[in-house]
Amino acid sequence: MTAFNLLSEPIRKYIRDKKWESLRPIQEASIQRIMSTDNNYILISRTASGKTEAAFLPILSKVNFKEPGVKVLYISPLIALINDQFVRVESLCEYLDVPVTKWHGEASKGAKDRLLKTPEGIVLITPESLEAMFVNKPYNVRHLFSTLEYVVIDEIHSFLGSDRGTHLQSLLSRLQKINAKKFSVIGLSATVSDANQYSELKEFLGESDYTKVIRDTTPKPINAVFKYFPGTVEELPLPLLKDLYIRTRESKVLIFPNARGRVEEVAVKLKQISEKVGGHKNYFSHHSSVDKEVREYVEFFAKNSTLQNFCISCTSTLELGIDIGNVDEVVQIDATHSIASLIQRVGRSGRREGKASNLFLYATDAWSLLQSLACWLLYQEQYIEPVYINKKPYDVMVHQLLSIVKSYSGISLPKLVEEIMGNPAFLEITLKETEEIIFHLTTIDFFEKLGNELIIGIEGEKVVNNKDFYSLFNTPVFFKVSNNGIKIGELPLSSQIRENENIYLSAKIWSIKDIDYQTKKIEVIPAKDGKKPKFFGDAADIAHMIREKMFEILSFKEQYEFLDDVAQQMIILLRSEFSSFTISDFKKERPLLDHNEKLTFYSFTSSRINRTIELILDSLNIKNTLDPQKSAFEIEGHTAEQVKTVFTNSCIEQNIDEILTGLLEGNPAIIDFSKWGKYLPICYQVKLLKEKYFDFEGCRIYLQDLKIIDNK
DNA sequence: GACCTGCTGCGGCTTG
Numbered sequence: 001m002t003a004f005n006l007l008s009e010p011i012r013k014y015i016r017d018k019k020w021e022s023l024r025p026i027q028e029a030s031i032q033r034i035m036s037t038d039n040n041y042i043l044i045s046r047t048a049s050g051k052t053e054a055a056f057l058p059i060l061s062k063v064n065f066k067e068p069g070v071k072v073l074y075i076s077p078l079i080a081l082i083n084d085q086f087v088r089v090e091s092l093c094e095y096l097d098v099p100v101t102k103w104h105g106e107a108s109k110g111a112k113d114r115l116l117k118t119p120e121g122i123v124l125i126t127p128e129s130l131e132a133m134f135v136n137k138p139y140n141v142r143h144l145f146s147t148l149e150y151v152v153i154d155e156i157h158s159f160l161g162s163d164r165g166t167h168l169q170s171l172l173s174r175l176q177k178i179n180a181k182k183f184s185v186i187g188l189s190a191t192v193s194d195a196n197q198y199s200e201l202k203e204f205l206g207e208s209d210y211t212k213v214i215r216d217t218t219p220k221p222i223n224a225v226f227k228y229f230p231g232t233v234e235e236l237p238l239p240l241l242k243d244l245y246i247r248t249r250e251s252k253v254l255i256f257p258n259a260r261g262r263v264e265e266v267a268v269k270l271k272q273i274s275e276k277v278g279g280h281k282n283y284f285s286h287h288s289s290v291d292k293e294v295r296e297y298v299e300f301f302a303k304n305s306t307l308q309n310f311c312i313s314c315t316s317t318l319e320l321g322i323d324i325g326n327v328d329e330v331v332q333i334d335a336t337h338s339i340a341s342l343i344q345r346v347g348r349s350g351r352r353e354g355k356a357s358n359l360f361l362y363a364t365d366a367w368s369l370l371q372s373l374a375c376w377l378l379y380q381e382q383y384i385e386p387v388y389i390n391k392k393p394y395d396v397m398v399h400q401l402l403s404i405v406k407s408y409s410g411i412s413l414p415k416l417v418e419e420i421m422g423n424p425a426f427l428e429i430t431l432k433e434t435e436e437i438i439f440h441l442t443t444i445d446f447f448e449k450l451g452n453e454l455i456i457g458i459e460g461e462k463v464v465n466n467k468d469f470y471s472l473f474n475t476p477v478f479f480k481v482s483n484n485g486i487k488i489g490e491l492p493l494s495s496q497i498r499e500n501e502n503i504y505l506s507a508k509i510w511s512i513k514d515i516d517y518q519t520k521k522i523e524v525i526p527a528k529d530g531k532k533p534k535f536f537g538d539a540a541d542i543a544h545m546i547r548e549k550m551f552e553i554l555s556f557k558e559q560y561e562f563l564d565d566v567a568q569q570m571i572i573l574l575r576s577e578f579s580s581f582t583i584s585d586f587k588k589e590r591p592l593l594d595h596n597e598k599l600t601f602y603s604f605t606s607s608r609i610n611r612t613i614e615l616i617l618d619s620l621n622i623k624n625t626l627d628p629q630k631s632a633f634e635i636e637g638h639t640a641e642q643v644k645t646v647f648t649n650s651c652i653e654q655n656i657d658e659i660l661t662g663l664l665e666g667n668p669a670i671i672d673f674s675k676w677g678k679y680l681p682i683c684y685q686v687k688l689l690k691e692k693y694f695d696f697e698g699c700r701i702y703l704q705d706l707k708i709i710d711n712k
Numbered sequence: 713g714a715c716c717t718g719c720t721g722c723g724g725c726t727t728g
Contacts, residue, residue: 077717105719128718136720164717233713259714288716316715337715467719475718539714628714 003031008061010095015057024050026216027057033214034058034186040205042156042187042198045216047347051188052085052154056092059150059186065098065121069147072122073175075130075168076154079104080299080322082124085154089122098122104129119144127159127168128470131403134174135464138407145175148183155320156187157340160197160204161387163472163674166396169204170425174404185211190347191340191384200387206424222346222357224376226560228567231364236265236333240362244331245273247360248311249280251328252302254348255313258334260287261532264504266333267313268532271507282310285507287317289478289535291487294506299324313507319344329358335371337540339384342375366570367629371542373560373571374549385543390691391428394684395676396472397437400425402446402456406464410453413438433684440681474675476536479515481505481522491522494534502530538673539628544606544698547631548587551604555583578602580711588705592640594712599635599643601708608695609702615694616650619659640710647703656696660686 003023004012015023023031026045033041035058043054063071074089076082082102090100099121101111105128115123123144133141151172159165176183185205192201192215202208229240244255244266257266263285271283282305284298295317302310302324318324319341330349336342349357361376363369397420404419405411411419417434420426426434438454441447446460456464463469478490479497488506491497502511503524510524554575563571581591593600603610610626613633617624622643625634635643664670664685670693671677677688690696 079718126718132718132720158717162717261713317717319716341715465720467721470720471718473717535714537714537716 003028006031006035006061007057008096011057011061011092014092014095024054024216025218026051026214027054029214029216030054031058031061033212035062038182038184038210040185040187040202040207040211042189042192042201042205042211042213043215044189044192044213046218046220047190047344049216049218051190052088053092055152055186055188056089059152060092060096060098063149065096067147068118068120070115070119070121070123070144071148072150072152073145073148074122074124074152074154075127076124077126077158077164078155078320078322079106079126080296081154081320082107082126084322086124089124093122100124115144116140119147127164127171130171130175131167131470134171135403135406135469141175142178146178146180148175148179149181151175151183151185153185153187155189156201156204157189157191157387158320160200161389163390163393163396165204166390166393166425167399167472169206170396170400170423173206173423173425191343197384197387200389203389220347220357222359224359224361224562226361226363226369226372226376226563226567228363228366228369228564228570236262236269237364240333240364241266241269241273244360244362245270245279248329248331249274250309252305252309252326253311253329253331254318254327254345255311255331255333256315256319256336256345257313258315258336259537260289260315260535262333263287263313263315264507265532267311267507268504268509268530270311270313280309282308283507284310284312285505286312286314288315289491289533290489290506293487294489302327316341316344318348324348329360331360331362332372333362334364334368336375337542339375339378339543339546342379343384346379363567363570365629366574369567369570370550370553370574371546371629373553373563374546377553378545378549383545385545392433392687392691393425394429394433394437394680394688395674397426397429397434398441398676398679399472401438401441402460402464402469405447405454405460406456410450410455412452413454416454437680437684440684441679444679446679472675474672477520479520479522481510481524483510483524483526488524491533492536494536496531496534497522502527503533504530505533539607541607542631544609544702547604547606550631551583551590551602552586554578555586581709583709585707589707589709592643592708592710594640594710597636599638599640601633601635601643603631603633605631605702606695606698608693609699612694612696612699615659615663616699617646619655620646620650622646640708640712644708647706647708650703656690657683657686660689664689 026043027050030043043051045051059072065071082104086102093100101115101123103112103123103125159168198213202211205211229237231237255266257263267283267285286295286298298312327349330345346357346359361372363372401420420434444459445457447454448457476492478492480490481488499512509527509530511527512522512524514523583589590604591602614626623636671685674688677685
């Protein structure tokens, strides 16, 4: 039987009314499988290939919505995505008379109240809203979600390997616990190309044996062009901006310049050029610090402008699945930090069937060019960096312990231990470890013993009753920027924020008129010229494979026809800098440059391994500076022979706990990469540092194979 | 120099 015929009549009518000529391959496959089994499925297929329908067409055909209770729970990482999907799912559900309810922080309370009165149909939710319900109204979780048949997780790759993912995994397990019947889980993703990740994904959903992967590998042709314009960190080179303008003025374009300040610079400067030559005015910026309503307007404009061209300069806010309509070209300025990110960005263009995607890569620095090239080549080899999954997420456990104790308002120790240990998210954390963490939380007054039960303690109350409790990630403090009551966006307090300073924000130029430090507000008026704003942030970690590929490119002579002449020359120049080394194995060998009484060790490895090497050198009192972009260590006061000996003999396991404890005592803020880590006993903070900040196992293997090649 | 993500409950107001 064909997939179409397996669907229920109302759904078939929907497809006929939509005048679809055929089902997409991923839909054909998923309908066959979902209709006939109760397995979990992970649907992998590129952006705009109809994944949402691939999940919902069969689910809506199969599930009996006549019985009371919510039957399908859709979980998304973004509110914007929920709002987007709501429209699509609702238009489908009209054929079945099944209600769809949005449940997130910005969703209508009236709709939520209606659902509480009559729990039914489909609910779209964020993990944080689900968490909030578990903490504050656990009876509502039971009331609404104890008759689930399907849970759909959108953009599942965005959860994988992050604390937010572990959190979601824990919530899924808690959800299953209140359901008498087992529900099935369908995960949707565009960015999984490595089969190694299948097992991680399956484990993420629990019950690996019942989880199957359905994948559509139809490739999308992409035309890539690399260009090189030497520039500085402060400002983009004018020739680059001019070239970029000419190349994009007659298209619908997304530009990814990596940093928010630079996003503003690109938007403002292209707009200025366009004004001068009488081009279109539709230049926008889109990132987390642009006001939400402004961002929504930009998304709306892009989605509805079929005739007008536009240019949106943006960060990863436009990387995930929000439908912004047709984009002709994607521009990446300097290297992406991951291949996964490159894939998502490329996927934003050429959504029209059969149309090729265009990708322009501009580099302003030789090493960034090399990194871009490495990412592009790996992308073509269908490689994606592995996701790192923390098997002992002590910090997430702290959060979930608080959540469980609060939801019970009184729970015995054995019951709490049983609850948390039975959760697959914490499978590898031992009983002893769990008990020690609970004990510690009692000593810092997060928990209090009341008779035989644990309740939330005085300090715990402060944390649990704060609206910041529900998420697993930290958010910095920002000042709200507005002009005459109109919100523009927000900025962090920096040396730049002073009265009469001019800054870019939301693709416009503003002059700061007043700063209110009490209410954290900045009043601005329009201005003629200014500077890009300063934001603070951490650089994302780069995977070992990207660095290795960079070294591979340098050690071979291969020419790439997609590089422009200047870019080609830059690669040749970089290669010549390494020509004094005889490299025969780019996987194991690494160059050590001896020059002017200084040594430069090019490690070409991951950020985490570099951090670990840095720690080892520091602990041996070897003065060193790491250049993160070049993945290179400058080492002073040592000979090449001494450095070689250090690397070959270094016994990194020795004293490491002592060193890390010292590090934490000297600088407790180092644990701030984990929002909940600071509430752990010191020895667990050390474990967390080892697992997530450094990479001792990776470093051990790296050093074990390492062969240092010098230029002497 | 360096990304992103979400948010309860309640009192008090306006609006239909």
